[in-house]
Amino acid sequence: MSGTLEGRVAVVTGSGQGIGRDIALCLAAEGASVITNNRKPGSSLNAFEKTDIPFTEAELTELTKVSGDAKTTADLITARGGSAVPFFGDVGDFGNAGRIVETAIESFGRVDIIVNNASSNWVGNIMDMDEELWDISVVSKLKGAFNLMHHALPHMKEQGYGRILNSSSDAFQGLTGYAAYGAANAGLVALTRATAGDLAGTGITVNAYTPLAKTRAWYNAAAAYRLQGVPAEAIEAGAPEAMKRTAEGMVPFLAYLSSEHAAGISGHLFKLAADGEIGLWNTPEVIRSIRTEDEIWSMGDLQERIPGELLKDIAIAEHAIRAEQG
Structure with a gap:
């Protein structure tokens, strides 16, 4: 790695496993000190909240390989020669979001990079949704992003440097079965663009991206299709190529956006796929x-x-x- 982020301090929410973990590992490899995060010690194998999928032994084996929490990610960063501190707490809670920023300041003296990766999701028909299920999808992603930005921005403004990266999803277009999740991601795109305008000229950039890679959600979705009687070969054939590869190959782009080299890039929504594609979404017209x-x-x-x-x-x-x- 090039050490592009040497001396920088990053907070990566939802970085116990999956794409968040790969982001944290990449930023650390580029020299950043990292606050890793997830809600509580340990990890759930269920990617979709309020669901109970009976996994096969083979599926459980694969899910165990990608599971982890803030401490296991921080330990891996430390073992590789980097600096990391774990923080357990739901960033959808305003106070917790403030405490994670305080942890960055107390541990490393500053906060330069916020990656709002934390997300929860419930999949189902809007008619089956209640307030709790709505909040599961909206609070962690949309409110969580605002919470972290609110607490980190005063420090970034004083420094004259900040990079905020918001993980959205192509569900922002409105996908059947993902009403609340899609609404949260669409809101995050709007939040990103509006905030980038608000912060123009401060040295702080704000961008969003829609990631696609093989994660815990892939194994959950495949198991759900299996229960519906879909053959394994059909599931594999129907999946996008990016969902057949893990995320470590694509996350260097986020390290680039976090660096001084990306000072003029703000207010954009990027597509980021594990099959090597980086794209730029257009603005609706x-x-x-x-x-x-x-x-x-x-x-x-x-x-x-x-x-x-x-x-x-x-x-x-x-x-x-x-x-x-x-």
């Missing part, structure tokens, strides 16, 4: 519009022009298919 010549739209015009012009060849066909399906 109006692709078609209609206008009335009258002061008030008439219902007759709307009934004619919405399907005939505004949504022609787009949504009407999609909605009709969904209606036919049930």
Whole structure:
């Protein structure tokens, strides 16, 4: 490694296992001191909250290989010659978020990098969702990101240097079964772009990314498909190539965004995939519009022009298919 982050201090939430662990290890390898984090000692093999999947012995073996917590990640960093301190606590709690930043200051004297990676998810139909299930997805990711930013920004502003990286998901587009999770990730994209504008000229950058790699969620999803009777070879064939590879090959991009070399990069949403792809998402834009010549739209015009012009060849066909399906 190049030592690009020598002297920097990073907080990586949700870094006990999966992509978060690989991010923490990469930042440490580049010279950063790291505060690792997850909610509590130990780890759950279930990637989706409030679910209970009966894993096979083979699945349990693979899940055990990728499990861990803040301490195991910190221990691995230390064993490799780096500096790390574990912090257990849910960053969706405002006080805990403040304490993790305090831990960085007390341990290493500053905080330069925040990686908001922590996330919880529940998968299911919106009609089955209650307040608790909504909060599971929204609080840890969206509120957690705000909490860390709120507590870290005064220190970053005083230093004139800061890098904030927010882990989103392609679920921000609105995926069936992921209503709350998608809403949290869409909110995180908006938070990133707005905050980047607020912080322009301060030396602090804010970017988001949508990661895709083989993690605990992959094994959970594969087990769920198995229970539905989907053959293992079909599951493997249907998975994106990036979900067949672990994350260590893609996370150096996040170390780059954390460095001085990325000082002019802020307010962007990147696609980050374990098959080697780095992409840049575009900002949504109006692709078609209609206008009335009258002061008030008439219902007759709307009934004619919405399907005939505004949504022609787009949504009407999609909605009709969904209606036919049930």
